[in-house]
Amino acid sequence: MKSAKIPERTVTRLSIYLRCLEELEADGVTSISSKELAERFGLNSAQVRKDLAYFGQFGVRGLGYYIADLKHNLERILGLKQEWEVALVGMGNLGTALFNYRGFREKGFRITAIFDRDPAKVGQMVDDVEIRSVEDIVSILRRRKIRIAVLAIPAAGAQRVTDQLVAAGVNAILNFSPTQISVPPRVKLQSVDMAVLLKTLSYHSVRSDRRLQREER
Amino acid sequence: MKSAKIPERTVTRLSIYLRCLEELEADGVTSISSKELAERFGLNSAQVRKDLAYFGQFGVRGLGYYIADLKHNLERILGLKQEWEVALVGMGNLGTALFNYRGFREKGFRITAIFDRDPAKVGQMVDDVEIRSVEDIVSILRRRKIRIAVLAIPAAGAQRVTDQLVAAGVNAILNFSPTQISVPPRVKLQSVDMAVLLKTLSYHSVRSDRRLQREER
């Protein structure tokens, strides 16, 4: 086992491999080679082997990887063997969608704290979770040692809330606010900006349409 | 102007630059250097200049970039000068959140077609858009020449619906279904898997916690 620093993309691919292993296991397959696994994603087999080798030797030469064993190891590496409490800030449409998203709970992520700025929402119960004021973020998260937060609020208050999350000891934030926010290096920030994603897609649409127009001439 | 093929990341950064230019313009700033712009994102100034230079010469030596001019150019490049009709497949929580997300409309993306599998939803109106059956995807999108689709359905039917979108002539898909889907090369697919994002974050949380434990010893 090496101990080099691990590329971000490797970690992302691990959970993609894992999703595939789950499907394979459901199909009753017991082992798979890096070549077969790679083909399912259009990746290179050496990349699969290298990604896995960062964390240990999980394969069997001449055979490949035992699915149950590899799956167990990936879950352990990704921390999916434990339950994670997650704080959700912003209970609008997106926040509600995320709260109800089954994929989270299935993977051991439980949203057990909800915050909103709107006094009309504070105090309401969502399933068995009470919506609390954003003012209480630091005290509540500190006491309950919650380490992961999802940010689903408008751009305006995003940096201020982020600073509170950081002060509360959170070390991973999934940000859906459409704005640039900054965190200290010890905190892992992952931003998803819907508008940026769509804009990137529209760039490709423009190009496709122009190509079509050229071809029609 | 060069005509090399443009890295995906460059296109993504363009819309990030654009967001910043909008803020600057609102603040009454009229020009900015690549150095100042880069510092706002923790990027390198050469990268900013290089990203922009893929599309033309927008700067003024000795001065920097005129904000109004650069903003105009980026909007043109990203296709934001035109309105885009967008089809939304799946009107559950996430679909509803996306439909109501203001950021889309502000950037010229209008969801003008909604599809759902649930017969109870088909026929309902959402604002002025009627929910249609997923069976009608091909005929409706073809007729209305809709080029961009957002997929917000469970994993199960995702590939089948994608095939229909492709058959209907869509050339860009933003996919929120938690599964691997494949498209022909002419179609641009951008996938956002919430669970994968959270798993990546939890990996970092595990590491942070272990580091804390070591330090406590």
Place this chain on the structure above:
DNA sequence: TAGATTGTTAATCGATTAACAATC
């Protein structure tokens, strides 16, 4: 003109892929 900053080339860095000895 002098100072500043672009656009672009060359150097560096990091990630992907090929190749192959080790070994099941």
Place this chain on the structure above:
DNA sequence: TAGATTGTTAATCGATTAACAATC
């Protein structure tokens, strides 16, 4: 054992950064 596939090193590729002539 013979065939297959891993784990890992070396080669390649692509993206980022440094450097600097061009020029406002």
